Amino acid sequence: MxxxxxxxxxxxxxxxxxxxxxxxxxxxxxxxxxxxxxxxxxxxxxxxxxxxxxxxxxxxxxxxxxxxxxxxxxxxxxxxxxxxxxxxxxxxxxxxxxxxxxxxxQLDDKSRGFSFSTETPLDLRMDQNASLDAQEWLFNSSSEELSNALYRNSDMRSSRRLARNILAEIDPNTEVLPEHIRRALLKTYPRQSRDINSLLARVFQAVRMEVNGxxxxxxxxxxxxxxxxxxxxxxxxxxxxxxxxxxxxxxxxxxxxxxxxxxxxxxxxxxxxxxxxxxxxxxxxxxxxxxxxxxxxxxxxxxxxxxxx
Ligand SMILES: C[S@@+](CC[C@H](N)C(=O)[O-])C[C@H]1O[C@@H](n2cnc3c(N)ncnc32)[C@H](O)[C@@H]1O
Missing domain, CATH: 3.40.50.150 (Vaccinia Virus protein VP39)
Known part of the structure; x- marks a missing residue:
């Protein structure tokens, strides 16, 4: 098998x-x-x-x-x-x-929106029937809620600044793509561009953990x-x-x-x-x-x- x-x-x-x-x-x-x-x-x-x-x-x-x-x-x-x-x-x-x-x-199926290596909209729901996907969760989150999630779920440094930068990058009228998160990360940690994929993975993990409780x-x-x-x-x-x-x-x-x-x-x-x-x-x-x-x-x-x- x-x-x-x-x-x-x-x-x-x-x-x-x-x-x-x-x-x-x-x-x-x-x-x-x-x-x-x-x-x-x-x-x-x-x-x-x-x-x-x-x-x-x-x-x-x-x-x-x-x-x-x-x-x-x-x-x-x-x-x-x-x-x-x-x-x-x-x-x-x-x-x-x-x-x-x-x-x-789940990670490899590009249509599931778990991967940051393709520019597909963030979804991150394990249960496709759940009403709230990652985009909706981000649109509904305050800067404080997002910052707490980034700190609690992924130990992100400067989580408040990162949360503000992520929310400034996204717009409820357009899809949220990995490139929006990437831009917010580069703005928050300008000296860590070489670690961008591991930083992206940690943001995805933090949001995924909230979306799926x-x-x-x-x-x-x-x-x-x-x-x-x-x-x-x-x-x-x-x-x-x-x-x-x-x-x-x-x-x-x-x-x-x-x-x-x-x-x-x-x-x-x-x-x-x-x-x-x-x-x-x-x-x-x-x-x-x-x-x-x-x-x-x-x-x-x-x-x-x-x-x-
Ligand atoms: C690491 S995989 C399990 C792989 C499996 N042991 C195997 O060897 O094929 C985790 C699975 O758990 C499911 N899962 C995660 N959290 C869950 C939850 N709270 N309730 C039910 N299923 C959950 C995910 O949808 C995913 O399919």
Whole structure:
């Protein structure tokens, strides 16, 4: 089978996410179906794989291409993963996987407006049916909102100046193109013209995260995923940049401590029974240099793994 997205950290993910026990497993980000394809071959008969994606193209692709082995059921859901609770029952799952961010298909398909290497209008919606695309988001944003997004999602220096320069370049009566953002970047950082592509990538990332509510999605979804796991069930999350990784780490940390009382309280008043997760790996797992050489998009991947107590 050929993928439109090469699955990242495949061996590591398969080793933790799946086990020999027949049961329910979930891929929250099916994308090109890379991880799901291998799961469908590896799961024991009697198992069910739930696959989620908010992108209609990914869902069509999965429906046509993914073929479960005998005795394994595949249920595909065109939903954002913040809505896992519509489908997954509490304490029903043996393993849940997140492979966050965008797929190679979304990046490479010029009509999707994710790429800054062609002069197509900024879109950046993972779900093509969502009402707000990147252009609308920019037209509706104040300078302060844009500046906060640039700082929060991409650690951009001089984010206020950059936000003002971006808003000065765009006009609601014409399309927003990468060249408008490029011009604003050159005005803000005149000495960094050699880094223009990496700066552009960071602006695109910051706007994409707002358009798709990415941090909200991660927080809401992970909180429910912890409830949806059976005791002993495993949660795997691959992130691709520090803001995404921080969201995974912070949300999981809510379930790593027994006591969640404020530190100033001398005696625990919360009951001390909040611990629902333990870490299965202390430091996140990274791709090998061979994997990065084969698939450069894996270079920033970090896999965190937790087990439900
Ligand atoms: C990195 S790709 C996953 C690739 C997949 N693991 C594979 O190997 O082919 C991420 C996918 O997650 C989807 N996605 C991102 N955020 C989502 C969300 N909040 N809800 C549902 N799908 C989401 C994107 O549309 C994209 O298809």
């Amino acid at each position: 050929s993928f439109y997205h090469e699955p990242v950290l495949l061996g590591e993910v398969m080793g933790f996410w799946l086990n020999e026990i027949p049961g329910e497993y979930t891929d929250c980000t099916m994308g090109g179906g890379g991880h799901s394809h291998y799961a469908l071959q590896k799961l024991s008969p009697g198992s069910v794989l739930h696959g989620f994606d908010r992108d209609a193209q990914a869902i069509d692709y999965a429906r046509q291409r993914l073929k479960p082995a005998a005795g394994v059921d595949l249920h595909i859901h065109h939903l954002p993963f913040s809505e896992l609770s519509q489908v997954l029952k509490p304490q029903s799952q043996n393993g849940i996987l997140y492979d966050l961010g965008v797929s190679s298909r 990415e941090i909200y999605e991660i927080e809401v979804s992970l909180r429910y995923a912890v409830q949806a796991l059976k005791p002993g069930g495993v949660l795997c999350a691959i992130s691709y940049h520090s803001v995404e990784d921080r969201a995974v780490k912070k949300t999981a940390a809510e379930f790593l401590q027994a006591c969640v009382c404020p530190p100033r309280l001398p005696i625990c008043q919360c009951g001390g029974s909040h611990r629902l997760l333990k870490k299965l790996v202390n430091k996140p797992l990274l791709p090998t240099s061979e994997e990065v050489a084969r698939n450069p998009r894996a270079r920033s991947a970090k896999l965190r793994v937790y087990q439900r107590l």
